[in-house]
Amino acid sequence: MTTNDVMDLKGEGWLYSSIVEDHFFAPRNVMKDTLDPKDYNAYGEVGARACGDIMKIWLKIENDKIVDFKWKTFGCASAIASTSILSEMATGMNVDDAYNISASDIVEALGGLPKRKIHCSILGDQGLRSAIDNYRTTKS
Amino acid sequence: MKRIYLDYASTTPVDKRVFEAMKPYFSDDFENASALYSGAQKTKQAIENSRAATAKFLNCSSDEVVFTSGGTESDNLAIFGSLKTFKKGHIITTIIEHPAVLEPLKELEKRGFDVTYLKPGKSGIITVKQVKDALRSDTLLVSIMYANNEIGTIQPIKEISKVIRNFKNSQLAIRNSQLDIYPLFHTDACQATGYLNMNVVDLGVDLLTLNGSKIYAPKGVGVLFIKQGIKISPLMLGGEQEMGLRAGTENVSSIVGLSKALSIISKKDYIHEKKLQDYLISKLLKINNIRLNGSIKRLPNNINISVEGIEGESLVLYLDRKGIEIATGSACSSKSLEPSRIITAISNEEIAHSSLRITIGRFTTRAELDIFLKEFKDSVYKLREMSAL
Numbered sequence: 001m002t003t004n005d006v007m008d009l010k011g012e013g014w015l016y017s018s019i020v021e022d023h024f025f026a027p028r029n030v031m032k033d034t035l036d037p038k039d040y041n042a043y044g045e046v047g048a049r050a051c052g053d054i055m056k057i058w059l060k061i062e063n064d065k066i067v068d069f070k071w072k073t074f075g076c077a078s079a080i081a082s083t084s085i086l087s088e089m090a091t092g093m094n095v096d097d098a099y100n101i102s103a104s105d106i107v108e109a110l111g112g113l114p115k116r117k118i119h120c121s122i123l124g125d126q127g128l129r130s131a132i133d134n135y136r137t138t139k140s
Numbered sequence: 141m142k143r144i145y146l147d148y149a150s151t152t153p154v155d156k157r158v159f160e161a162m163k164p165y166f167s168d169d170f171e172n173a174s175a176l177y178s179g180a181q182k183t184k185q186a187i188e189n190s191r192a193a194t195a196k197f198l199n200c201s202s203d204e205v206v207f208t209s210g211g212t213e214s215d216n217l218a219i220f221g222s223l224k225t226f227k228k229g230h231i232i233t234t235i236i237e238h239p240a241v242l243e244p245l246k247e248l249e250k251r252g253f254d255v256t257y258l259k260p261g262k263s264g265i266i267t268v269k270q271v272k273d274a275l276r277s278d279t280l281l282v283s284i285m286y287a288n289n290e291i292g293t294i295q296p297i298k299e300i301s302k303v304i305r306n307f308k309n310s311q312l313a314i315r316n317s318q319l320d321i322y323p324l325f326h327t328d329a330c331q332a333t334g335y336l337n338m339n340v341v342d343l344g345v346d347l348l349t350l351n352g353s354k355i356y357a358p359k360g361v362g363v364l365f366i367k368q369g370i371k372i373s374p375l376m377l378g379g380e381q382e383m384g385l386r387a388g389t390e391n392v393s394s395i396v397g398l399s400k401a402l403s404i405i406s407k408k409d410y411i412h413e414k415k416l417q418d419y420l421i422s423k424l425l426k427i428n429n430i431r432l433n434g435s436i437k438r439l440p441n442n443i444n445i446s447v448e449g450i451e452g453e454s455l456v457l458y459l460d461r462k463g464i465e466i467a468t469g470s471a472c473s474s475k476s477l478e479p480s481r482i483i484t485a486i487s488n489e490e491i492a493h494s495s496l497r498i499t500i501g502r503f504t505t506r507a508e509l510d511i512f513l514k515e516f517k518d519s520v521y522k523l524r525e526m527s528a529l
Binding site for chain 1: 449450451453454457458461470471472477479489490493525526527528529
């Protein structure tokens with residue numbers, strides 16, 4: 001599901017859906033300076049500065065279950081909203097299930113993204129998998 | 141919510157005085173200027189008066205002024221029109237030109253022309269020596285913008301035209317005399333019009349593009365100055381308007397609006413905007429990790445900065461939510477997903493992704509800039525807090 005460049009799904013005049021707008025302007029689960037990365041037992045990172053998107057993800061995993069998900073993202077509105085909504089989707093999930101979250105799951109949860117912005121959400125699922133891989137490596 | 145418009149380089153609002161001058165030519169004096177009856181003579185007169193006023197502004201004669209539909213058409217006419225009779229040849233331009241120049245040149249490249257793209261240094265300014273070194277015996281056209289649309293930097297047009305003139309003189313003995321007028325020198329002066337010396341004799345240009353929608357005239361009207369003796373073929377066929385160079389019933393109201401807009405331009409705007417520019421730059425550079433893109437030798441309306449750690453589109457949208465309208469060179473904001481070619485050329489892609497263009501104008505106030513600064517700092521704080529950089 002994608003929206004076109006100037007309208008959201010409801011036909012309102014915004015570049016992104018209202019869900020994207022909500023997560024972009026009021027992002028959930030941001031890794032703030034007041035938090036300590038040491039409290040998290042998994043870390044993942046994707047993206048490149050020259051491409052314009054970088055995502056960092058910290059997870060607290062207990063008994064293979066994601067109990068806390070914090071992130072930082074450099075990027076446009078859809079990159080920020082994708083990470084924010086992903087943090088809500090993945091929290092409470094078993095790592096194996098979370099590993100299967102796909103880019104299209106994120107796009108769907110966001111109520112669609114403009115076509116040319118889909119790659120931003122692809123970054124989100126990659127970032128999460130990178131963190132889970134990190135967890136599995138350190139666990140074994 | 142009151143909007144604060146800080147994107148004047150994109151387009152300007154129509155000045156109320158301009159709108160007043162245009163009004164009679166919609167429903168009252170509307171006749172087709174090509175007709176014989178006296179009503180039509182009135183519209184014809186309005187066009188010719190506008191042409192004379194425009195010529196006076198440019199210090200040229202009336203028959204050197206062609207009205208077009210805007211900057212893009214003027215650039216296309218200058219490039220395709222002046223090279224229509226050639227199958228090949230060399231053209232010099234810069235990589236920081238507007239797409240209205242670059243895309244026609246790419247098309248000519250496909251058709252067999254050879255194009256040299258000059259690249260400015262960090263300053264965003266092309267040197268006279270770069271042009272001098274690029275000139276060749278088969279160079280037919282040099283097209284270099286007067287002031288850049290993204291970073292406002294000013295190119296040394298007068299000095300470049302001198303180099304081209306000297307080169308022409310040196311070629312006279314060896315060249316076919318039919319090529320005496322080449323290379324032609326075109327400048328896109330769309331951004332410069334309201335601020336810089338527009339005397340075409342001083343500048344020494346053969347072709348000059350000017351756009352109404354950047355100078356408080358309406359969108360959809362522009363000018364191409366074509367120096368006497370320059371051979372140009374029309375792009376639009378189907379009428380004898382504009383000395384046969386631009387077919388189509390004249391857009392009388394807009395032509396009148398354009399000449400009115402030119403008559404309003406004054407040094408006062410320059411001084412007003414320069415003061416605000418100095419103020420805003422000094423305030424912005426006090427914020428951590430913000431850099432000015434391009435030389436300070438720029439138009440008084442342009443401020444282009446990069447905000448480290450923040451992607452431009454995000455910042456534009458955060459500010460839009462507060463009613464503030466600015467532009468960015470970030471890839472995410474462009475259809476092509478390529479970051480600004482200009483910022484990338486003078487620095488790198490990372491800096492381009494984080495670039496913002498703030499352009500002020502005749503109606504900008506210091507109070508507006510103070511609101512902008514407050515909201516800007518607030519948005520920068522929020523976005524940096526969630527940034528992975």
